[in-house]
Amino acid sequence: MCAIADSGSVRKAARQLGMTQPSLTTQLHRIEKALGGQLFFREPTGSRPTPLGHTVLCRARPIVAEMRALIDEVASGPHRDRSTRLHIGSTNSPAVAGWLRRLRVRLPDTDTTIRTDVSANALLHMVATGQLDAAFVHEVEGAPLRVPDGLVEHELIAREPQFIAVVDTHPAAARTVIRVADLADDQWMVDPTVDGEWAGLRRIWAAAGINPRVVHGDYLTTVDLVTAGEVVTPCQPTARPRHGMAIRPLYGDPLAVRLLMACRQEGTPAASPDDLFADLTASYMETAWASEAYRTWLVQHNGPLPVGG
Known part of the structure; x- marks a missing residue:
């Protein structure tokens, strides 16, 4: 899958992997059958990942990298103590x-x-x-x-509260605290591969009585979409704001992590x-103390921080 995505075609990927194209195509079909969906769009110019393909690739690449690292470690000879x-x-x-x-x-x-x-x-x-x-x-x-x-x-x-990131021209960005209901008409970006994130967001949406539009993606691309005003997204309170982005607490701190x-x-x-x-x-x-938004929240709520904070 990673080879097909990186090369842009099954033919090129097969050559890189030292396989025949029919063999690689057969393997891809087996993977798609096991996962229950199409992973690549087949086009005249090559192959590009489907939305499901992007999700699977996010999980597959670390596995491939870990396997390569394992092979390199074993091949390197005697291990350090x-x-x-x-x-x-x-x-x-x-x-x-x-x-x-x-x-x-x-x-x-x-x-x-x-x-x-x-x-x-x-x-x-x-x-x-x-x-x-x-x-x-x-x-x-x-x-x-x-x-x-x-x-x-x-x-x-x-219980660390999770904040929200919005474009700095968003009407809610003018407030010190944002209510979940204020973002009912916005499109939310969610990374479905983050354990528990999807369930946590659905819970706070239900509590606020909203059913917003959702786009699935990885948080590596979130900053550009937020600053373009395309999406809003949850973020850690320690996240560093970028130019064009506002990070604010959610009213009542409904979303939190341990x-x-x-x-x-x-x-x-x-x-x-x-x-x-x-x-x-x-x-x-x-x-935590270097983040202006989180620092303000911590002062107002008297913590929490680890012992010694």
């Missing part, structure tokens, strides 16, 4: 960069790497199976994560869970 390696994972968060920076200062002789994924459940599975040493993830309120046995949770924030770090009970030889969590906490606090 585990005590010199630290593999962490995270769903998207502005706090990740600061977490990495602090870990590298704390562990200068350790090879620290990070894996990001939109799926918190996938990251938790990777921790449980030893592919990651720890993961920083979020759990959407009302949509519990599937935490594997043997993992220990370190809760960073019990932030946690998970690791195996036995910990990791490279660093203690307490040290990992301390650096994550410090990075999150730094990021």
